Amino acid sequence: MTRDELARQELVHAFVMGALSPLERETVARDRLSDPVLDDEIRAAEESLAPMTGLTGTLAPPAGLFDRIVGAIAKESRALAGKTAIACEEGEWQPFLAGIEIKRLWNPGTVMLRCQPGAVLPAHPHAQTEHIVVISGDFVVGGRTFRTGDWHSSPAGNDHGEARTEDGCILLIQYAAA
Incomplete structure (x- = not known):
C-alpha cells in the first residue's frame, strides 16, 4: 500500500x-x-x-428525547411544507461524460455536475450564457483554479477551451438567455 x-x-x-x-x-x-x-x-x-x-452496552435515553425528536420532525415538516428539498447525494445522477455525472434540477437550464478527480470537460461553444458556481472541490478554467463558492460565467456566443478538475468537484450550472 x-x-x-x-x-x-x-x-x-x-x-x-x-x-x-x-x-x-x-x-x-x-x-x-x-x-x-x-x-x-x-x-x-x-x-x-x-x-x-453493540459492544458498548445499552444506555437509557435521556428523559424527553422521544418528544424532542417528534418535535424536531414536526418543525422540519412545517418549514418544508409545499417545498422541494433534495440532498446533494440524492436524486437522479446520470452519466454525462467520462468521469462526469449530471443531475437536472428545477428547470432544464439548471444542472449539477459531479466530476471525479481528473475529469475533463471538452472545449465547447455557448448558445446561452453559462453561470458556474463551484459547490465543492476545484474547477480549472483557462489556467485559473476556482474553488468552493467561486463563480465563473461564459457569455452566449463564447467558445472556451477544455476545463478540468484535479481533485474532483460538484458544480452548479445555470444557463440563461443572452
Whole structure:
C-alpha cells in the first residue's frame, strides 16, 4: 500500500470514528460529495464497524428525547411544507461524460455536475450564457483554479477551451438567455 493510500485509509477511519476536528470533518463530508470513491470507502468502513456498536452496552435515553425528536420532525415538516428539498447525494445522477455525472434540477437550464478527480470537460461553444458556481472541490478554467463558492460565467456566443478538475468537484450550472 502506498503512503497516499495509507493516509487516505487513516483519514476514512478517523472520519468514521469521529476522531477529526469539526473543520476536518466538514471538509471530508464536503469532499465525499464530489468523490464517489471516497464516499464508497467511507460507507464500507461504516459497514465494517457497525457490528461494534453493540459492544458498548445499552444506555437509557435521556428523559424527553422521544418528544424532542417528534418535535424536531414536526418543525422540519412545517418549514418544508409545499417545498422541494433534495440532498446533494440524492436524486437522479446520470452519466454525462467520462468521469462526469449530471443531475437536472428545477428547470432544464439548471444542472449539477459531479466530476471525479481528473475529469475533463471538452472545449465547447455557448448558445446561452453559462453561470458556474463551484459547490465543492476545484474547477480549472483557462489556467485559473476556482474553488468552493467561486463563480465563473461564459457569455452566449463564447467558445472556451477544455476545463478540468484535479481533485474532483460538484458544480452548479445555470444557463440563461443572452
